[in-house]
Amino acid sequence: MGIAIVAAGLIELLGLHRPRARDVATGLVLGAGLGLAALFLYLDATSSSTTGVTVTILFGSLFAVSQQMLPSIVALSAVSLLVLAVCYRMLLLSSLSPDLAAARGVPVRAIGIAYLVIMAVAVSLAAETIGAILATALVVGPPATALRLTKRPGGALVVAGLIGVVAVWLGIVLAYDSYYWPPAGHGWPVSFFVVALVFLFYLVAGAVARIVQARRRRHSEAAPRLAASGCAEHPGDAA
Amino acid sequence: MSGPTLDESADDAILDVDGVSVWLSGREVLHDVRFRIMPGEFTGLIGSNGAGKTTLFRVILGLQAASTGSVLVGGRPLTRRNPIIGYVPQKIFLDPDMPLRARDVVALGLDGHRLGVPLGWGRRRKAVDAMLDAVDARRLADARVGSLSGGEQQRVLIAHALISRPRLLLLDEPLANLDIGAEGEVVALLARIAREQRIAVFISAHDVNPLLPVMDRLVYMAAGNTASGTTAEVIRPEVLSALYGQHVDVLRVHGRILVVAGAEGPSGVTFEETDGAAVGPDIVALR
Ligand SMILES: Nc1ncnc2c1ncn2[C@@H]1O[C@H](COP(=O)(O)OP(=O)(O)OP(=O)(O)O)[C@@H](O)[C@H]1O
Ligand SMILES: [Mg+2]
Numbered sequence: 001m002g003i004a005i006v007a008a009g010l011i012e013l014l015g016l017h018r019p020r021a022r023d024v025a026t027g028l029v030l031g032a033g034l035g036l037a038a039l040f041l042y043l044d045a046t047s048s049s050t051t052g053v054t055v056t057i058l059f060g061s062l063f064a065v066s067q068q069m070l071p072s073i074v075a076l077s078a079v080s081l082l083v084l085a086v087c088y089r090m091l092l093l094s095s096l097s098p099d100l101a102a103a104r105g106v107p108v109r110a111i112g113i114a115y116l117v118i119m120a121v122a123v124s125l126a127a128e129t130i131g132a133i134l135a136t137a138l139v140v141g142p143p144a145t146a147l148r149l150t151k152r153p154g155g156a157l158v159v160a161g162l163i164g165v166v167a168v169w170l171g172i173v174l175a176y177d178s179y180y181w182p183p184a185g186h187g188w189p190v191s192f193f194v195v196a197l198v199f200l201f202y203l204v205a206g207a208v209a210r211i212v213q214a215r216r217r218r219h220s221e222a223a224p225r226l227a228a229s230g231c232a233e234h235p236g237d238a239a
Numbered sequence: 240m241s242g243p244t245l246d247e248s249a250d251d252a253i254l255d256v257d258g259v260s261v262w263l264s265g266r267e268v269l270h271d272v273r274f275r276i277m278p279g280e281f282t283g284l285i286g287s288n289g290a291g292k293t294t295l296f297r298v299i300l301g302l303q304a305a306s307t308g309s310v311l312v313g314g315r316p317l318t319r320r321n322p323i324i325g326y327v328p329q330k331i332f333l334d335p336d337m338p339l340r341a342r343d344v345v346a347l348g349l350d351g352h353r354l355g356v357p358l359g360w361g362r363r364r365k366a367v368d369a370m371l372d373a374v375d376a377r378r379l380a381d382a383r384v385g386s387l388s389g390g391e392q393q394r395v396l397i398a399h400a401l402i403s404r405p406r407l408l409l410l411d412e413p414l415a416n417l418d419i420g421a422e423g424e425v426v427a428l429l430a431r432i433a434r435e436q437r438i439a440v441f442i443s444a445h446d447v448n449p450l451l452p453v454m455d456r457l458v459y460m461a462a463g464n465t466a467s468g469t470t471a472e473v474i475r476p477e478v479l480s481a482l483y484g485q486h487v488d489v490l491r492v493h494g495r496i497l498v499v500a501g502a503e504g505p506s507g508v509t510f511e512e513t514d515g516a517a518v519g520p521d522i523v524a525l526r
Binding site: 090092093096100104105147150154155 | 337
């Protein structure tokens with residue numbers, strides 16, 4: 001089951017640097033990733049068919065990930081994480097402004113392609129485990145949650161990764177437990193729990209952010225005048 | 240401010256633009272642009288929308304190839320990356336949700352082009368704090384950049400451009416979208432930087448007036464043509480009329496300059512010849 005964590009962690013890490021201009025490309029890559037995953041699952045499922053192929057492709061199955069796939073999944077995840085770490089600052093600068101990055105000598109095109117490639121890998125890994133339909137939720141949900149909780153770029157990456165890992169693990173535990181839930185004898189699908197948890201975390205993070213903000217506002221209300229006058233005395237003094 | 244007496248020998252120029260022309264989509268956007276900027280000089284690049292200001296900056300940054308002519312930066316031909324140039328682009332779209340604090344943006348100015356994840360927290364932090372102090376934006380350090388006002392973002396981006404210690408700072412319309420107060424503050428800040436750190440500041444604007452108190456020289460663009468020199472040399476009816484290819488009057492009202500189309504009006508001139516976009520000097524400076 002270690003794969004799921006690596007995969008989830010990796011996937012979450014990726015959603016962060018999505019400049020709006022690249023949304024179209026991102027959509028295409030998502031589609032391509034899902035397509036690839038469907039192909040692999042199809043090939044895999046026809047050789048050792050336990051669940052129906054269609055069901056596996058659409059909803060995936062964490063429990064159906066085979067021994068033979070394990071090494072390649074881990075390797076792909078590791079390579080993707082490495083690429084992300086290596087390109088980290090260039091990605092940030094490019095998403096701030098491609099022109100600015102290009103002027104600093106950043107190969108914006110190549111960085112963009114590297115980003116899309118690891119994104120595609122992440123999506124197809126996610127689709128292997130929780131299925132094509134719900135993979136998008138696992139790719140987009142945790143970063144969106146992290147954005148509500150932190151304003152540091154590195155922090156957002158780590159928080160998103162953790163949320164993804166927790167959601168997947170907790171989902172697995174609940175899926176095991178659900179065996180005893182009605183209708184008895186049929187476990188509920190893991191994918192359902194994972195996505196439900198991702199969504200729940202997102203809502204909770206929104207509430208937390210709002211409470212923190214409200215408290216901060218109450219704190220700063222004491223000295224708003226001071227802050228305002230502090231910034232008004234500008235030109236020529238801080239020399 | 241009277242222009243400082245600078246040695247004008249070509250070798251010392253921080254930027255030497257010589258006969259640069261740029262053709263885009265079969266149209267000559269820049270025509271034979273030539274001027275020189277000395278270290279520590281404050282130079283304005285004045286032109287209306289579509290005059291070619293951004294294009295000229297992109298040429299200087301090596302992002303756009305010139306069709307003819309040459310550009311020397313610090314005495315050397317252009318390369319892919321010129322560490323001695325700092326750049327503040329015209330418009331940056333910053334998502335308010337983006338997890339990037341002002342201090343992160345400034346830190347990216349230090350090492351955003353490097354591979355790997357940043358190390359050496361203490362040293363970086365100190366440098367970033369000092370830079371934010373220098374642009375009077377320390378109190379913004381921990382705010383998300385996307386949530387800052389236009390003027391505040393401008394300061395943060397200036398800090399981003401300055402932290403790598405450039406000798407030439409290019410700013411593309413940093414005064415657009417600022418109110419008069421913020422405009423004056425940013426101009427004063429830039430003038431101070433140019434003076435104290437001897438950084439040549441090259442700033443584009445569609446209006447000369449905010450820059451008048453601090454500008455040493457200016458480059459005026461109209462209809463693909465340029466004229467350069469001190470304000471007194473360039474902002475004259477004869478010079479501007481030749482530039483626009485049309486009679487132009489220069490009015491001085493309450494210490495402000497208004498450039499106005501002449502008595503004949505636009506009917507006497509064929510605009511199609513010069514530019515598809517309307518670059519006529521109906522009123523270039525009116526605020
Ligand atoms: N890639 C391009 N292909 C074709 N034409 C272009 C291209 N980029 C710019 N132009 C044209 O070149 C002219 C100058 O553009 P530029 O962006 O340099 O103007 P500007 O002075 O910066 O204007 P503004 O004040 O609106 O920013 C415009 O007419 C524009 O349409
Ligand atoms: Mg422009």
